[in-house]
Amino acid sequence: MSEEKTHIVPYKTQVIVLFVLLILTGITVAVTRLEFGALNTLIAMLVAGIKATIVLAWYMHLKYEKRLLPMLVAGVVILFLLVLFVTFFDYSYR
Amino acid sequence: MIEHRDDQGAKLGMWLFIFTELLLFGMLFVVYAVYRSMHPEAFRIAGEELDVTLGTINTVILLISSMTAAMSITAIQKGNKKLCLQLLGITILIAVIFLVNKYFEWGAKFEYGFYPGSPELHELGYGTILFFGLYFFMTGVHALHIIIGIGLFIYVALQVKKDKIHQTDHVWLENTGLYWHLVDLIWIFLFPLFYLIH
Structure with a gap:
């Protein structure tokens, strides 16, 4: 049997998280219509990163885990970024 | 007989599986990044072919399904079996709607003559071929995960119904929820990278 009490996330928290995620989605779609050049992709990835962190922390319970x-x-995230960096390092000097 | 169970271990195992999934999609994103840096114009023009409205609708409903999946865990933890089953039902329904949207979206592309290996794509050059190749492969693998998720949720809902998953034993539901959030997590990155290229 599991010895410790698991943390119960209230419904209210989950609704608030959804609204924040929906607002961020709205921001990403809206930003596409503005012209920032190469910055557009950076902003889109930044917002996606924030959304992913929120999903990981609340919906995937990382906030409440050990x-x-x-x-x-x-x-894993650092490993991914390293692979991305090394790959681009390789392609830029070909 | 004493039942031996290790919920922490089960969750850790699920997370290790999720890491392999993250790296699988991660490497596809690396491929995407390299090809996009080599063909920025072709990717931008090809990206405009995708239906932003349909993509946004799918993003919104997938986020809602993530919430209902997370809520179903709260419901079972509070011993509310009926609400848990209703929330699982909504999650499954949304997952099916997502696939139906995907069907129409891909169908429209096929009608234009955009499908892997099509002669129309061939005339548009490497960048466009690579964009649509990645689009169909990555959203395809993602859709496959949605289908598996639906299967898992149906199984879990049946177990809840049979009281095999209940207030004190719900790690199956939690792990299925984790899987579903992973599917959502991938889509959070797929959506801007394919539909919102600028």
Whole structure:
């Protein structure tokens, strides 16, 4: 049997999280209509990153877990960014 | 007989699986980034062919389904079986609607003659071929995950109904929820990268 009490996320919190996510979605779509050049993609990825963090923290309960899981997730994100960096490093000097 | 269960272990196992999924999609995003940097104009023009309205609708409903999935866990933790089943039902329904939208979206592309290996695409050059190749592959693999998610939710709902998943034993529901949020997480990045290219 599980020995410890699991944290119950209130319905209200989940509704608030949804509204924040929907607002951020609205922002991404709206920003597309403005002209920022290369910045557009950067802004879109920044907003997507914030949305992803919110989903990970609240819906995927990382906020309420022990430290191990958030650290592992951060590790995977860093690994991905490293692969992206190394790949571009390779392609830029061909 | 004493039942032995390790919910923490089960969740850790699910997370390890999620990491493999993140890296699978992650590497597809790396491929996307490289090809887009090589063909920025073609990607921009091809991106405008995609239906932003349909993409936005799918983003919104997928976010809502993530909430209903998360709420179903709260419901079972509070011992509210009926509400849990209703929320799971809504989640499954939204997942099906997502696929129906996808069907119409892909169908419209096919009608234009845009499908992998089509002669129309061939005339438009490498950049466009790569864009649509990645679009069909990445949204296709994502849609496959939606289908698997529907199967998992149906299984979990049946277990809830049979009281196999209940207030004190709901790790199956939690792990299915985690899987569903992963599907949502991927879409959060797919949506701006394909539909909102500027």
